[in-house]
Amino acid sequence: MAARAIVLLISFSSTVVDGSRPRESEAAPVVTLDGVSQLLNLTSDARSHFLTKAREELAENEAKLRPILSTLPHEDLRFPAPAVRYALHRHFSRQYGWHLKGLEPLGERWNSSSPMQATILGAIPQSVRGLFEQRLQEGGLTEEEVTVLAATMELLVHNEAQDRLRGVMCMLNYRTTDTFSVQEIRKARDWYMTSYMLGKSPWTSSRMDLQALVADMPELYPAWPQAMAMIDGLMQKRLGDKIDKKHPSLKVASFPDLVTLVEDIGHNFGPWQNTICTDLKSALLNLKGEGTGRVALSEFYKAGMNGQWQFQEKADYMEKLGSLDTSVKGHPRVIISNWIQSPSNCLGTAESHDVCCISECESMLTSIETSIAAPSATPEQISDIVSNLASPIVAAGRVLPDLLMNRLQSIAASNDGQVPLFGRMFAQWMHHAFPNECTYPHLAGATKPVNIFEWEGSHQELPLATEESMSAISEQKQRADAPVLNAVWVNEEELPVDIRHSNSTPVGAAFIHFAVVLGASCVALLGVGRTALRALRPTRGSVGLGKGGAYQDVAALSV
Secondary structure, eight states: OHHHHHHHOOOOOHHHHTOOOOOTTSOOOOOOHHHHHHHTTOOHHHHHHHHHHHHHHHHHHHHHHHHHHTTSOBBTTEEOHHHHHHHHHHHHHHHHOEEETTTSOTTSOGGGSOGGGOGGGGGSOHHHHHHHHHHHHTTOEEHHHHHHHHHHHHHHHHHHHHHHHHHHHHHTTOOTTOEEEHHHHHHHHHHHHHHHHTTOOTTTSOHHHHHHHHHHHHHHSTTHHHHHHHHHHHHHHHHGGGOOTTOTTSEEEEHHHHHHHHHHHHHHHHHHHHHHHHHHHHHHHTSOBOSSSEEEHHHHHHHHTTTOTTOOBOHHHHHHHTOEEOSSTTOOEEEHHHHHTSGGGOBOOOSSEEEOOOOTHHHHHHHHHHHHOSSEEOHHHHHHHHTTOOOSSSOSSOOOOHHHHHHHHHHHHTTTTOEETTSHHHHHHHHHHSTTTSOOOOOTTSOOOOOHHHHHHHHSSOSBOOHHHHHHHHTOOOOTTOOOOOOOOOOOOOOSSOGGGOBOOOTTSSOOOOSSOOGGGGOOOOOHHHHHHHHHSOOOGGGOOSGGGOOOOGGGGOO
């Protein structure tokens, strides 16, 4: 199908070449990869690289997106804007841990904005943006067009990374016409990753400031040596026999080699750093829990005061993030999966995206989506699949509890015997089935996730609990006759797209001959919050986070 999409991108309309937008009375014109690359004013080598990567991304994204798209409602095999936004967000977050700004809902409904509002798409010409917007207004994007849009976004993220690399090279007095030794590559690696992880643009930061942060990275981000070793492995894979370990000063790589390396970093860093997310989850599970994917805030703070420096966020900040369950008065509980997925566990502050923990729920959702390949299923179909799914905590082959089955039946009873796989109610059911892996889906508007810099800007303080408040909460004792605490269940559905207005033709089942194809798209520490908090928190006993006990201004770590 990706090949078909490329074949269809044969001619480039003059309405795009002259920069004008298509008239409302006209269908969006056909656009080619070649034509779009010309719009970007690329050099010959860069243009060739662009076209090669575009074709690779189209083929890869098609296979990765199909399970998600197969479970989304569509009208005549065209997906409306909320469905496109939902699919793209899940696609990038589960593949690379990328949360593209403007795609993630941030506590709002999926239809609160168009996928074309994603920050990364600000880099495309308005003429190209207009084509996408017109297709969405005309009825939505086809599967091929969603795939092309995903490839566009990915290519633009790579372009953003290349721009960061050029800025670092400028700081280090490297030229793009030079060749580089392993020593020089590693120096560029350190500066590039420091810039990326702390959100320090090499174009707006001073060389002295960034150099100081490079020196501090092993303290700010304890896994720094392992991260650099991972990148060395990528470099070894790319350069192979060119590298002579006995002669590290030997020139072995060109600028295009470095560009490819930073693209590899973009693809691999999220999945690699997810091991740290797993470690944090294990630390939470080791606390005194209750079997509902939650730990008491008192236990959370107790660990925070005894060396687990990540567990020190203010309660009202966590509530805003959606990681604190306050449904039972007087018994606040940290929702493990929501806390792991919160913005304060995201790494890097690129202009277009953050790198966040990859949800362990995604692999299970993929299994369900691949097996059913439709927007909805019966409770029996779902239970047969889910009972045989395994997670790091739950073994496969279990008998689902009656309460879970009753809730599944209840969802189906409100939808003509079918359970919508893309709705809030099914996500809530998955949270109850796998409470430590699948996040609890709050109602739209109930949360407003922000990172620590945004919080500090609006509250004039960091989102850190004081030692006194943590101590007071950690000393609270639960009554012997306290009620049994369960995960909250809210019987309210939210659907990105109304399933009643869709048809049931399977995605990918019909051959669509396009009159118009929107190929224009191919234009083209876990976490930064906690890393900053680690640097900002004054030393106090075993929880000391700041270098030498000094309090640093948060602005020093922001762009």
